[in-house]
Amino acid sequence: xxxxxxxxxxxxxxxxxxxxxxxxxxxxxxxxxxxxxxxxxxxxxxxxxxxxxxxxxxxxxxxxxxxxxxxxxxxxxxxxxxxxxxxxxxxxxxxxxxxxxxxxxxxxxxxxxxxxxxxxxxxxxxxxxxxxxxxxxxxxxxxxxxxxxxxxxxxxxxxxxxxxxxxxxxxxxxxxxxxxxxxxxxxxxxxxxxxxxxxxxxxxxxxxxxxxxxxxxxxxxxxxxxxxxxxxxxxxxxxxxxxxxxxxxxxxxxxxxxxxxxxxxxxxxxxxxxxxxxxxxxxxxxxxxxxxxxxxxxxx
Numbered sequence: 001x002x003x004x005x006x007x008x009x010x011x012x013x014x015x016x017x018x019x020x021x022x023x024x025x026x027x028x029x030x031x032x033x034x035x036x037x038x039x040x041x042x043x044x045x046x047x048x049x050x051x052x053x054x055x056x057x058x059x060x061x062x063x064x065x066x067x068x069x070x071x072x073x074x075x076x077x078x079x080x081x082x083x084x085x086x087x088x089x090x091x092x093x094x095x096x097x098x099x100x101x102x103x104x105x106x107x108x109x110x111x112x113x114x115x116x117x118x119x120x121x122x123x124x125x126x127x128x129x130x131x132x133x134x135x136x137x138x139x140x141x142x143x144x145x146x147x148x149x150x151x152x153x154x155x156x157x158x159x160x161x162x163x164x165x166x167x168x169x170x171x172x173x174x175x176x177x178x179x180x181x182x183x184x185x186x187x188x189x190x191x192x193x194x195x196x197x198x199x200x201x202x203x204x205x206x207x208x209x210x211x212x213x214x215x216x217x218x219x220x221x222x223x224x225x226x227x228x229x230x231x232x233x234x235x236x237x238x239x240x241x242x243x244x245x246x247x248x249x250x251x252x253x254x255x256x257x258x259x260x261x262x263x264x265x266x267x268x269x270x271x272x273x274x275x276x277x278x279x280x281x282x283x284x285x286x287x288x289x290x291x292x293x294x295x296x297x298x299x300x
Contacts, residue, residue, distance in 0.1 A: 006033075006091060006117065009067045017041070017054045033117040037061060061112050068093055078200075081106045082176070090120035090181030090188035120181060122189050126152070127159035133272060133287040135164060140218050140242040142269060144261075146249040147276035153246040154178050154222055156276065156285075158189055160244060161220055165192025168242075171216030172197045173206035179222055204228035207236055218242045230263050237269050251275065252288050 007015045032044035041052040069076040079085045085093045094116035100108040134143050147153045174180050180187035182199045196214045198206040203221045224245045255261045264270045273288040
């Protein structure tokens with residue numbers, strides 16, 4: 001997908017306005033395009049936010065939904081109920097509005113109020129330095145990558161999968177479609193050669209399915225956090241499968257205070273913890289191993 005093809009999902013009068021603010025020079029820093037009814041357009045770049053004096057109308061939202069669903073909203077109903085739609089190129093459109101719930105299950109989102117175009121950022125090589133602590137002499141260490149939201153743990157995980165797939169068979173459980181960004185059964189992100197993907201399935205179910213059906217050497221999942229996830233990880237590790245996972249947290253101490261995540265440590269299911277932090281627009285990572293050795297390296 002051409003970089004600026006993201007503009008093709010907007011009506012012409014909005015596309016023209018966006019074209020005045022988004023170009024090939026600044027696109028690499030574009031992170032979000034936020035559209036809200038009766039509000040101006042907001043562009044979020046890596047280093048700044050721009051407010052565009054273009055007020056969005058309800059009919060604009062309807063036209064954009066027609067474009068991103070290829071004039072077939074019904075065929076995208078399941079994604080809409082999840083709160084987002086994945087586009088070609090791996091971009092994702094978050095959706096908010098009136099949520100229709102039936103029997104504790106979301107069956108629709110109507111009267112859509114806002115859309116958030118999240119621009120896909122696939123950074124090849126961003127995990128090269130971390131690889132040395134996860135993969136050594138043919139051995140993969142069971143690893144948990146933690147960070148607050150927005151520090152890049154999914155981006156790191158994606159690049160680790162791509163690197164490891166040169167040596168190992170990888171099974172990826174992509175519950176929310178953020179790792180591979182499947183679009184019509186084709187991954188929009190390059191995860192490497194030896195990778196099998198289960199998309200849009202709970203992690204706890206998907207991990208066991210992959211182990212039974214695809215015999216991976218390494219299994220990967222994003223944002224674990226439930227008892228069921230931990231049980232699936234225990235099943236994987238005790239089956240001889242290595243694992244690399246991510247979770248929301250900001251320190252080893254915070255992990256230990258979380259009963260669910262701490263059970264991974266207490267049961268010796270994790271051998272390395274990668275702690276990501278972002279300061280002054282730069283990322284650092286710390287590697288915490290079981291023998292408490294700690295390292296700090298700047299991610300370039």
